[in-house]
Amino acid sequence: MKNNDLSSLFNGFDDEDFQQMLAQMSEEERAEFKRESQQLFAEVAEMFEAFDKRVIHEKLTADILAQTPDEELVLTVFDTLAAQAPVGLSEEEYLKTLSPERRAVYALYILAGEVDNGGFNQYYYNTEAEAAAYLPEACELVGAPKYADLVRRANACYENERLAERQDGSLEVFCDSYRDNPLEKFDDEFYLLENCRPLDQLLMRFIRANPQAFVG
Incomplete structure (x- = not known):
């Protein structure tokens, strides 16, 4: 521009x-x-x-990972995982095919993007909670136990309050769903954690420590 x-x-x-x-x-x-x-x-x-203009690799090699700057590493891995998703396979089914390491990066990258942009309410709305059950395990795997505890409580709130029933797919209802939403308290906790221990930094270090889990 x-x-x-x-x-x-x-x-x-x-x-x-x-x-x-x-x-x-x-x-x-x-x-x-x-x-x-x-x-x-x-x-x-x-x-x-x-x-x-970023390059999206069909598959990753040890050299590609080693040469990718830290600030681009998580997105590079996510892009490749997204590109490898078979056409016609639902997000939920695709997650089942991934190794725990790949599933963790894939699911947590989406979580961070959605919550940073619009809170947990947006995360559950946009993803239909397809990866929500994997989040605690993913957080534990990448060395983020406080995030694991947080998403367990957010998942329980989403289920117990039957928040999915507040949505009908329309933008108007989605915007209205933020009113008196019990998920809001988890947003504040997430942002505080992000300030102390950014999730993208934890994911970057996890990938650096386990490159072979993402090669091929």
Whole structure:
């Protein structure tokens, strides 16, 4: 995205609250806010461009894993596992075919992405809880016992409160399901754990310590 595109987006934003906020700023504050916004948009655009251009391997080798930077390792393994999923096989059935090591990385990468983006409510909604039963074991395997305890309690809440019955597949009901949702307390605990022991770092170290589990 070019800077002139960013300027158009910035100037064309007509949300009333946003415009009121701008009106309360000085000329210097508006200029600084616009500069920071343009920089942020440029960084996000660059991130998505790099994401779209990433190489997805049909299978992994020891050399590929060794040469992959730490910050790209978990996504590289996940992409390969996702690419290897047979067409027509459900997520639940595919998980059964994976070794514990591969299943752990696959399931926990999805968990982290969904919860970071929209909490446990989004995780269960988007995945239909197909991998939920594997999460405690996966956490234990990668050396994350506190995460294991957390997902056990979140799974129990999801089942006991029959939260799946709140959903009908519509966006409106999904958004409404966040109201007074008992899963919210687990979100806060997850984010605190992420700050102390980021899950992607635990997964990266697990892959580095067990490369042969992901080769082939």
